[in-house]
Amino acid sequence: MILFDYGQTLVVEPQFDAKLGYAAVYDRTxxxxxxxxxxxxxxxxxxxxxxxxxxxxxHEIDNIRFLTAVxxxxxxxxxxxxxxxxxxxxxxxxxxxxxxPHASELLAALEKRGIRTGVxxxxxxxxxxxxxxLSRYLPDxxxxxxxxxxxxxxxxxxxxxxxxxxxxxxxxPEEVWFVGDNPPADIFGAYHAGIRPMLYTGARMxxxxxxxxxxxxxxxxxxxxxGLLDEA
Numbered sequence: 001m002i003l004f005d006y007g008q009t010l011v012v013e014p015q016f017d018a019k020l021g022y023a024a025v026y027d028r029t030x031x032x033x034x035x036x037x038x039x040x041x042x043x044x045x046x047x048x049x050x051x052x053x054x055x056x057x058x059h060e061i062d063n064i065r066f067l068t069a070v071x072x073x074x075x076x077x078x079x080x081x082x083x084x085x086x087x088x089x090x091x092x093x094x095x096x097x098x099x100x101p102h103a104s105e106l107l108a109a110l111e112k113r114g115i116r117t118g119v120x121x122x123x124x125x126x127x128x129x130x131x132x133x134l135s136r137y138l139p140d141x142x143x144x145x146x147x148x149x150x151x152x153x154x155x156x157x158x159x160x161x162x163x164x165x166x167x168x169x170x171x172x173p174e175e176v177w178f179v180g181d182n183p184p185a186d187i188f189g190a191y192h193a194g195i196r197p198m199l200y201t202g203a204r205m206x207x208x209x210x211x212x213x214x215x216x217x218x219x220x221x222x223x224x225x226x227g228l229l230d231e232a
Contacts, residue, residue: 001169002110005180006121006130011137012203013097018044021093025067025085032076043070058158060149063124087129099137100203102223107141109226119146120165122155122185157189183208187216
């Protein structure tokens with residue numbers, strides 16, 4: 001089985017503007033006791049503050065609960081569910097998203113070979129929101145399961161999230177590869193869970209200065225995985 005990270009691995013999300021997302025949520029409420037600008041500024045600053053603390057301990061923020069708390073704070077009544085607001089926020093905040101180069105071809109080749117696939121993502125957004133975006137950008141492939149840190153509380157590289165995926169798959173670590181773009185989260189996390197790590201650099205949006213001192217395979221094109229499978 002091959003497990004994939006989501007952002008900058010399966011799907012490229014080149015631009016993200018949190019305040020645009022918060023504004024879209026605000027526009028689906030009665031406004032409560034706060035202006036649109038003040039709501040966006042408050043939510044953005046609060047999330048960044050909470051995220052810094054949570055990420056340092058490998059814990060995740062649940063965006064649905066976060067939006068619920070902020071709207072309740074200002075006495076705002078939404079016209080949509082907070083589950084729908086979660087995806088609305090994500091869709092509005094991101095611009096130019098698209099499937100990573102050769103992602104569709106790789107997934108089709110894996111399916112043809114009978115190799116199972118799943119997604120394990122560090123994400124404050126809900127699993128159903130991630131599933132919706134996967135269906136949008138990779139419509140021809142059905143992943144066996146999708147695991148998000150928002151569901152499990154723990155973030156990669158915390159071993160729990162990898163062990164959870166292994167239990168869900170019913171496989172030992174030696175039977176699984178993990179493909180991701182983030183060395184601290186994906187490569188160190190997978191390696192310490194006993195999974196073979198694959199560092200994908202083809203759609204990376206940021207630099208990582210952490211030295212990679214664990215065995216791993218580096219690829220800059222997802223199509224290269226096919227050749228590696230044939231060699232295994």
